[in-house]
Amino acid sequence: MAVAKGKIRPLGAAQSPLLGAAMFSPAVLYIVLLVGGPFLLAIFYAFSDARIGNAEIHFVGLENFRSIWQSPSFRIAIRNSFIFTICSQIVVVVGANILAISLEKAFRGRGLIRFLILLPWVAPIALGAIGWKWILDSIYSVITWVLVAVHIYKPFSAPMWLGEPRLAIASVLLVHSWRLMPFSTVILLAGRTAIPKDIPEAAAVDGAGFWRTQLQIVIPMMRPIISVAVLFGLIFTFTDMTVVYILTAGGPFDSTQTLPSLAFALGIQGSDLAAGAAISLFLVPLLVILAYFMLRIAHRAEVS
Amino acid sequence: MAVVETRNLTKVFKAGQPGAVNNVNLETREGEFLVFLGPSGSGKTTLLRMIAGLEAPTSGEILIGGKVVNELSPRDRRIAMVFQSYALYPHLSVYKNIAFPLIAQKVKKELHKEKVEWASSLLGIGALLDRKPRELSGGERQRVALARAIVREPAVFLLDEPLSNLDAKLRASAREELERFHRRVGTTTIYVTHDQVEAMAMGDRVMVLNKGLVRQLGTPTEVYDNPADTFVATFLGSPPMNLADLGDVVVGFRPEHFQPTSIGIPDAIPFRFKVENSEYLGSEWIVSGTVVGGRLDGKKIFSRLASARDLQLGNTYFFVVPKRELKFFDRVTEERVVPRDVSWQ
Numbered sequence A: 001m002a003v004a005k006g007k008i009r010p011l012g013a014a015q016s017p018l019l020g021a022a023m024f025s026p027a028v029l030y031i032v033l034l035v036g037g038p039f040l041l042a043i044f045y046a047f048s049d050a051r052i053g054n055a056e057i058h059f060v061g062l063e064n065f066r067s068i069w070q071s072p073s074f075r076i077a078i079r080n081s082f083i084f085t086i087c088s089q090i091v092v093v094v095g096a097n098i099l100a101i102s103l104e105k106a107f108r109g110r111g112l113i114r115f116l117i118l119l120p121w122v123a124p125i126a127l128g129a130i131g132w133k134w135i136l137d138s139i140y141s142v143i144t145w146v147l148v149a150v151h152i153y154k155p156f157s158a159p160m161w162l163g164e165p166r167l168a169i170a171s172v173l174l175v176h177s178w179r180l181m182p183f184s185t186v187i188l189l190a191g192r193t194a195i196p197k198d199i200p201e202a203a204a205v206d207g208a209g210f211w212r213t214q215l216q217i218v219i220p221m222m223r224p225i226i227s228v229a230v231l232f233g234l235i236f237t238f239t240d241m242t243v244v245y246i247l248t249a250g251g252p253f254d255s256t257q258t259l260p261s262l263a264f265a266l267g268i269q270g271s272d273l274a275a276g277a278a279i280s281l282f283l284v285p286l287l288v289i290l291a292y293f294m295l296r297i298a299h300r301a302e303v304s
Numbered sequence B: 001m002a003v004v005e006t007r008n009l010t011k012v013f014k015a016g017q018p019g020a021v022n023n024v025n026l027e028t029r030e031g032e033f034l035v036f037l038g039p040s041g042s043g044k045t046t047l048l049r050m051i052a053g054l055e056a057p058t059s060g061e062i063l064i065g066g067k068v069v070n071e072l073s074p075r076d077r078r079i080a081m082v083f084q085s086y087a088l089y090p091h092l093s094v095y096k097n098i099a100f101p102l103i104a105q106k107v108k109k110e111l112h113k114e115k116v117e118w119a120s121s122l123l124g125i126g127a128l129l130d131r132k133p134r135e136l137s138g139g140e141r142q143r144v145a146l147a148r149a150i151v152r153e154p155a156v157f158l159l160d161e162p163l164s165n166l167d168a169k170l171r172a173s174a175r176e177e178l179e180r181f182h183r184r185v186g187t188t189t190i191y192v193t194h195d196q197v198e199a200m201a202m203g204d205r206v207m208v209l210n211k212g213l214v215r216q217l218g219t220p221t222e223v224y225d226n227p228a229d230t231f232v233a234t235f236l237g238s239p240p241m242n243l244a245d246l247g248d249v250v251v252g253f254r255p256e257h258f259q260p261t262s263i264g265i266p267d268a269i270p271f272r273f274k275v276e277n278s279e280y281l282g283s284e285w286i287v288s289g290t291v292v293g294g295r296l297d298g299k300k301i302f303s304r305l306a307s308a309r310d311l312q313l314g315n316t317y318f319f320v321v322p323k324r325e326l327k328f329f330d331r332v333t334e335e336r337v338v339p340r341d342v343s344w345q
Helices: A017-046 A063-070 A072-104 A110-122 A125-135 A142-149 A165-193 A198-206 A210-221 A223-239 A242-247 A259-269 A273-281 A283-303 B044-052 B094-104 B109-122 B138-150 B168-185 B196-202 B220-225 B230-235
Strands: B004-011 B021-027 B033-037 B059-064 B079-082 B156-160 B188-193 B205-210 B213-218 B242-246 B249-253 B268-280 B285-292 B300-305 B316-322 B327-330
Touching (some): A017 A273, A063 A273, A072 A110, A072 A165, A072 A223, A072 A259, A110 A165, A125 A165, A125 A242, A165 A223, A165 A242, A198 A210, A198 B079, A198 B094, A242 A259, A259 A273, A273 A283, B004 B044, B021 B044, B021 B213, B033 B044, B033 B196, B044 B059, B044 B188, B094 B109, B094 B138, B109 B138, B138 B168, B168 B196, B188 B196, B196 B220, B205 B230, B213 B220, B213 B230, B230 B242, B230 B249, B230 B327
Parallel strands (some): B033 B205, B156 B188
Antiparallel strands (some): B004 B021, B004 B059, B205 B213, B242 B249, B249 B327, B268 B285, B268 B316, B285 B300
C-alpha cells in the first residue's frame, strides 16, 4: 500500500472548478434557456403589441392587461381554471382514498388491478385525451350508445357530452380527474402502508367502526402526504392545456377555455402574441403561491 | 368486570403448518391479573389478539363474561387493550386520545371531560392533556395508553408487553405502578410478556406457553417451585434450573439449592464441584463449574450463593443439594414425575 499511497488523489471535482461548472451547466442552461428566457420574453411581449408575422414592436404599457381583463372569454377562462383545478382535486382526493382503501388489503389479482389503475398515468396525456374524445364524441360515443341501448335516451336526443357548455365542463373535469387519480392513489397507498398496523387496531378496540377509523384516525394521519398529492395535482391541472385543447378546443363558445388554453388560442392560433403573453402572466402569482407551499412541505419532509 | 374463558382455542396461520396457538383452554378468575409468559413465537400475543378480536380463531371458542364472543367485533367485547407500541393517535392531543374511546362508544358528551379527568388523574398525567404524543417521554406515553384503556371502564384489560419499550429503571417503577393500578381498579387483566421477572412479580397466576401450547398455569410460586415440565423449569429462573440426565429420568434442582457445605447435611446429595467461574452481582454471586466424579462427572452446574468470597477459581469443593429440592422429569415426555430413588454414583 505504501507505493500506492502517494498516487491516490481525490478525483477531480474538488480541485477543478471547471469540472464542477461543467457538471452544473446543463441545469443552468436548462433553466436559463427553457424557463428563464421564455419567461422574460413573455413579460416583454405582455407590455408590447407583438403579433406573429409583424416585425414591428411598440411598448403599450398595461393596454394588453386592460383589454383582456375586459374580455368575457378571459373571465370564463379564469373561472374554468379554478373550477377544473379545485373540483378535480376534490374528486381525486375522494376517489384516490377509496381506491387506496380497497387496494390496501391483499386479494387475488390486486397486482393486476393496481397496474390497470396506474395506466392512465403512464399513457401520454394526449393519447388518453384522444381516447376520451372518442368516448364522448357526439356520434360515436360508447356512453351514449349504452344509454340508448338501455332506453334511458332515445336515439338522436342523447346529450352531446362535448357540445353543451355544462356537459363539456363536466367532461373536461372528468378527464382531469381520471388523469390524476392514479398518481394520488399510489401516493396515498404509500402513505397508508406507513401507518403502523397497531393504530387502526387500537381504534377498533377503542370502539371505532370503519368510517370513524378512516375519517378520524387514518386520513388525518395522512394529511402531510395527502397535501403533497393535492399540491402536485393542483399544479398539473392548473397548468395543463392538453386535455381542454384536445377534447373541446375551448369550445363550445369558449365555455371550457382555461388560462393556458386561452393563451394558446389567442397568442399562437390567433397570432396575438401580446395578449397570449399577458394571459399566461396571470398564472404566475397563483403558481408562486402553490410553489411556496410545495417547497414548505418538501422542507418539512426533509427535516422530519 | 368479567371472566375470560377460551375453549380449545386454536389458530393456524398457514394450513399444514403447526399452529401458532393450539387447543388452549383457560379461565381467568374475577378481577385476576393473569400473565401469559413465553419466549417469542410462543403464541402468547396471538392468543391475546384472538381474545381482543383482532385475529379470528381457526377453531375453538372465546367467552367473555360467560358469552361466546367469537363473532363479535373488538368494539362489542367490552375490552380495552394497551399495545406494545402504545399506538397513541399521533395527531390528537393527550386529552383527545383519552376521550377517543368515549366518542367512539357514543358516551354522552357531558360526561367526557369528567371521565378523562378521572382517568388522567388516576395515572398522574393531568398536566399533560394539551400535549401531543410526540412531546411525551416513553413512560408518559405508556400512562396515556393506560388512561385511554381505562377511561370507559372496560370489563377486561389486555396488555401486550406494555413495559418492553421502557428503559430498565423506568420499567421497575412502571411495573409497580401497574400493580397498584390493578389493585385499585380491580379489573380482570391479561398481561403478555416474555420477561419472567415481570410475570413473577405481577401475576396472580402465570400461564407459561411454548410453541402455542400451554405448558403450565399456576401461581408464580407453583410455576417456579413446581414446574410442570423441563421447559417451564428452564424458562423460569436465571440462571435456569440445573437439569441432570440420569437414565430414564431427568433430575432438576435450582441454582440456589446447590450450596457449598463443610458439614454433612442429612437427606442431601453430595457433589464434588470444581469452581470455574464466578460473577459478583452485588446482592448475590452466580458460580458455575463442573461436577467431579460420580455419574454426573463433567456436568456443568450453576449455583447461586449469598457469598462466594471463600471459593477459589479452579479449586474443588463439596456442594450439596437437599433431596426435597430435587424435581424429577420423564426423559421422553419431559413432564414432571413422582420422585424416585436414583443412583448418583
